Amino acid sequence: MTRRLIYWLYKSTQVRFKRRSSFSIFVMTVESFSVGVRQDDAAGTSAVVLQPVPSGAVSLEDDEDEKTSMKTVMTPPHHGLTDQTNFLPARQVFVIFCGLSVALACAFLDQTIISTALPRIASDFHSGRESSWVATAYLLTSLSCSPLYGRFSDIFGRKILLLVALCIFIIFSLGCALAQSMIQLIVFRALQGVGGGAITTLVLIIMSDIVSLKERATYQGVTETVIALAQGFGPVIGGLFAEYTTWRWTFWINLPLGGLALGVCLWLLPLKKVDGEIRHKLLQIDYVGSLLTITASVLLLLGLTWGGVTYSWSSAAVLVPLILGIALFALFLVWEGKFAKLPLVPIRVLKNRTVAGVCISNFMNGMTFFAILYYIPQLLELVKGYSPVKASLLFLPFLCPISVVVFCSGQYCSRTGRYRPLIVFGYGLWTVAQGLQCTIDEHSSLGKIIGFLLITAFASGFTFQTALLAAQAAVPRHDMAVVTGMTGFVRTIGSTISLAICASLVNNTLRGAVAQLGLSAAQVDALVDDPTIVNHLDRLSLDDAQKAAVIAGYTKGFKRVFYMTVACMGVAFFACLFMVEQHELVREDDEELKRQAKEELDLKKRAERDVKSDAVSEIPALEKV
Template identity: 45%
Template sequence: MPVKSILIVFASMQLAVLLSFLDQTIVSTALPNISAAFNAGRSSSFVAAAYLLTSSAVQPVWGRLSDVFGRKITLLSCVAIFLVGSLACALAQSMLQLIIFRGLQGVGGGGLLTLVLIIVSDIVSLKDRGKYQGLTEATILVGNGAGPILGGVMAQKLTWNWCFWINLPIGGVAMAVILFFLPLKAVRGSMRQKLLQIDYGGALLSSFATVLVILPLNWGGVSFPWVSGPVLGCLISGIVGYGVFVVYEWRVAKIPIVPPFIFKNQTVSAVFASTFLNGATILTQVYYLPQFFQVVRGDSPIRSGVLILPQLTMTTFAVFVSGQLVARTGEYKPMICVGYALWAIGLGLLSTLDETSSVARIVGYQILNGAGQGGTLQTSMVAAQAAVARSEMSVVTSVRNFMRSLGGTVFLVIAATILNNTLRSKLSPLGFEQDLISAVIDDPTGIWRSSSKEGTTLLNLPQEEKDQIISAYVNGFHTLFHVLAGLISGAFVIAVVLIKRHSLSRKDEEALKQKGQEWVQRQKEKKKKAGNGADDDAEKGTAAKRPSVDGAKKTSL
């Protein structure tokens, strides 16, 4: 594709990715308003969980579907499903409806990032891919970071429905540009042949196993005790389901969604493992740094969103720089290792923040954290893609994204458990009643604003008790970020020991580039002929009756 066309298509795809990741976090600050609108506070957490659950479950499936039906059709299908889900969410009349429609949104949203990264892999050389994939990773961070801010603004200034209405015009523009500018490369085979290529068994097994693992993690400690039949039953069933999925893909599936042999590749397996830890840390940061600012410092949702901008800005810059370095040097492993090292140090420093920390410390630590984070995002994708054949890039890309999404979804629940258990262990010995501790857990920002939970008005607590709650929350935050620093240290070890160097130059790239240019030129010529279709038809209709073009002109006159 010409550079101009690549940039136009790429920009439209970034809009789609932005919407997908905005939707992961946009409801986080609007949940109190949504809960009040439907009078259903206890089930409000499933509004966020439903999206994460379905988007995680379908990611491996979308990658394979794009191999069968083509990238353009599959991407447009993802955008369409996402927009239909957004419209349904905006019109929801009950909490149950909203949760169901959020799940529908997630089905479309889960394929957007996977398809965009696969398409970038198709149209950009492996060496230059880091620059474009880096910008996509930056878009993800902006979406995750801006989500809470936009959600807070819309909940305060408009209504919660606007968290979903906003998707329609932006998504519509993205869909139109993709429709008209992204070339449609036909995939050979009849519809019946294509349908027979789909790994239905693998798709169902992977989706159900993912749901059965994530659902009880959201139930535990909220809807049911952790040690209860529904939680343990689903969790064990999900783990068994993954085992059955592996056996099915290995022994039964003709064209498996996740070919087992890709895990024999050391670099690919290392990227998958480190990406799981990467996703766990990123999403936890996005959710809990703003919450720390609101609870410990008393900042508003909007201000807390502004306070994480230094990290997002630095991460975006680091992603861009690392992409340029990969393109120029052909080396990705040094950036990955240095990135994880800086990130682990940054998380360690963030774990020292408390209610007395200055804004300068908050900003400085986030800049270091962002620099490390940005160095690992697109470089790990390049490492995985460089380690496999071109025909397996879509599978590797979709599984890598699935691992990141799964890591984030699973660890968000673990993070909540760490914080909640720390709060209980710190406040119970001080004589706090269990109802009050539950009120703090349900609404930690309630000590700063007028909010009532279980009949306890947190705003009216004595200052001494407020200080004790803040101190307990700071302890929980320290523990959580120590764990995150440990996860990223583990990712650093994996990267150093297991990720190997592979060449970013491929013998067939120039030939494929030439074929692509010829294909685009043929499409342009077809469009020109189509534009003159009426004249051509007239020519064909009279050609048999006239000996020459001159004769035709005379006749027509």
């Protein structure tokens, strides 16, 4: 009973701080049934020292080695937010990792599962011009809310926010499955993205909390493998649903998967208490910055999506959103740098060369990866004439090898501590691979397409988790969650802008190609609104020459998409070459934090055993009564 009381006092006693040497400590002395606290109000950061128990007192440990003083290192508090670093033993990390992988797979599967079903969705709703918003709306809300979720997890705790995100994701997946119009589907996809983006951000933040930086390379390698597999099988599953059942199953499938993820995270993920006054912290959330970035993103995407398709590029409907969007992004940066108490994107972090280089490369990475993810399957369907299932199967040579390369690069980083050579090599080779893709047309052989996709997969695998590792290694521990959210934020905004630009490139190029064919306005609208009609051009009463011109128009549009990706990869390569630096992956306090986590776990287990033993010992007494 005394041990349980001491453990409870140890966990619940509120302490103040005492400055010592280069950091501050507080001392808690356990004597018999009391806890003494030496304090000094001039505290800045904290650590715990449990000093030896005086003779006659009750010790927390039984052997001599465990009676020595124990030190607890804590990261300096940042704006009053609790440091949630909680390094865990390998066995417990593995169990938690299983739950996080289920949640992560659920979110990333939903990013790609509609890529092969998108032409069928556009055909069912007769809304080809708006179909790109099914993907764009999801990414838009994902990027807008991901920094906010990062800060909310600092306040309420990682587990609570992850469970909320999973609930949001499941509810609006149901809404998407029941949508009766393109507008409804786009709205529900946007709300679904609020949960999906949070899942992605929170899982990466939780991994940085429970695993040291050097070991993180291995775990993040496995995480990226899970992502690659989810994204790889997404188009296959979406193609099967689109061809043999209905595209609505691309959303129905989220209900059992999301429910499984919710249950696993609820039971397996430990909850670390977050101290502090909630009301005070809520007032520090950067609501103005969130509103500015959401509004700016929406305006930019409206202008890019409408340009040349719904309205001409010189029209006010296109120019006004673009100008306002750019102006609001500039205002957002000014607000974050000068006025925000707890900024979503701390400008001081962007002054770090490595972080800035990773953000630039991640933005270009998002633009390129999602252009490939959505437009290679469409090229195979619309230009080569393959079915959705065959197109998705032919896309696997791009998605599946990524998992192998990512895992191997994670092992390399974990063993050697070096990540910079992999990043530079990866982006250099990826630039070449995108140049090769520009040669693909309607006459390209299947072997040529698959070969180029394999090179692209091999190159891109070197850039994913290594870039995140570089950014995390370049900042102090208290900035880890912010930087993790920021790198995901810029990658997602790159993805979102890329899809809008690519849709404009393809649709505008197609309109220009068919303008010389003398088609009626109704025929042109039919081509744009229902992309799958390109495989059934007899419905439009076109002759062979006109059919060839339409396919050539699509081919030219896809080529322009690939030209854009070459430029993006070139910028990413030079940003990494000149800005990303090599940093040590081992921090001075890593071993101490691991030891603390083990001691806390041992204390918890000992308390639980004492409770059970006391309960068992009280049974005979109760029987006598």
